Amino acid sequence: MPNALELKAVSKRYGARTALDGVNLSVEEGQTIAVLGPNGAGKSTLLNIALGLLPATSGSATVLGRKPADALRGGRVGVLLQESGLLEDVPVKELIAAGAGMYPKPLPVELTMRAARVDDLATRPIGKLSGGQRQRVRFALALIGDPDLLVLDEPTVGLDVEGRRALWQEVRARRHTTLFATHYLTEADDYADRVILLAGGRIVADGPVDTIKSLVGGLEVRFTLDGADTGPLWTLPGVLRVRVEGGTAVLQTAASDATLRALFAALPDVRDVRTAGTDLESAFMTLTGGA
Ligand SMILES: Nc1ncnc2c1ncn2[C@@H]1O[C@H](COP(=O)(O)OP(=O)(O)OP(=O)(O)O)[C@@H](O)[C@H]1O
Incomplete structure (x- = not known):
């Protein structure tokens, strides 16, 4: 079985700025991995390259043995990105049902809405939601395709304590591969099998939380x-x-x-x-x- 994610000597430069510098990373299926690092360390860049949304300047990336963009198009990857735009006028349930239509084998819409705790917002237009409620809708959209790989960029930003707990409970229950970036060290401590620590575009530590400590x-x-x-x-x-x-x-x-x-x-x-x-x-x- 191919690895869920494989990055080989991946570098990314924006003009003179190096955002990622020779990153090697193998993620086995089923692992939950936290990507940690200070602002500007390269976390979002790493996630976007893993998703095929950003081309690497050099090196190679594969997801489930395929090019990242092909895996994403094939519906094998669920994504929650920071501040990703949502259609403002569309009611929550309609948006999630439309999301389901983009995947070959989606989960039932109602079940996913319950899992992401947006079932009580079904008829509300996105434009009328709070920041935390929008984040829960983004999470539902990441789950709906029942993906083999879940990529979450700071998924709990804007969520209250109970919202955070519920999101991680759901991620753990799925038992699929999850790669998430976070600034909350406790989330890495509590929920990740493995932590990748980025600084200045390089992996400075990689291993189980206890090993990092x-x-x-x-x-x-x-x-x-x-x-x-x-x-x-x-x-x-x-x-x-x-x-x-x-x-x-x-x-x-x-x-x-x-x-x-x-x-x-x-x-x-x-x-x-x-x-x-x-x-x-x-x-x-x-x-x-x-x-
Ligand atoms: N489109 C861009 N053009 C130029 N430089 C960029 C661009 N996107 C990111 N960078 C730079 O690349 C580096 C890595 O950025 P990235 O967003 O990956 O960091 P991050 O670890 O996700 O940061 P944060 O914790 O603030 O979200 C930073 O120095 C950033 O300024």
Whole structure:
């Protein structure tokens, strides 16, 4: 069986700007993959190339063993893109039924509307919906073709807590391959089998969430910086990395006891000291250069 998605040495340049730089990615069927990265990292560009909506400058992309655009046209791929336009005057149910007509084997319209939680909006014109309701309609349109690959670009933007939970429940229930871009690290933590971390158009980490966390390693020691110079913090025993978040210093350490003893010796007045295991947010900050 071919991989759901295969990118080989894919680069994308917009004039002098490199948006993707030699990206290699194999996605097996059934995986749920989160694409994370700071603004401008190349997430949307990667997703659009995977969908065949954007040509790569070099390298190759295949979806389910075919050219991405052919897979999309053949109805094998469901898509939710950021801010994609919807016909304003058309009622919700009519739009989703029209969407169903574009696929060879669509799911039943009513079932899909329930799954995306738009069943109570059936007769409402799109133009009269809130931002979150429109996003749920986009999700219904992504599901309706019962696709083998679901590609979602920041799918939960504008959704309330319950809306987010319901969307991910639905994605998990389908058990098909899903590739999604998100800024919500908790979504990657909770719902992805695998995380791809992009920075500056390159994959800087790729693996299960736990592996990404362990790449950064060890524990964190946090404390209020109170204007102290961060330079000497690098010399404390065990310290792997130092960063500053607001007025808080965050030390990544391989030996928290030794780091703490030396910290108290170096800064006797240090306050608000806390230690914790590395979370995905810290891994993200470290691996993407704190962007
Ligand atoms: N049509 C375009 N023309 C020129 N540059 C572009 C174009 N689209 C994207 N870029 C640039 O390519 C880089 C990657 O953009 P992309 O939209 O893929 O990032 P992203 O990770 O999705 O960002 P965000 O988190 O802000 O959505 C950015 O530097 C962006 O400015």
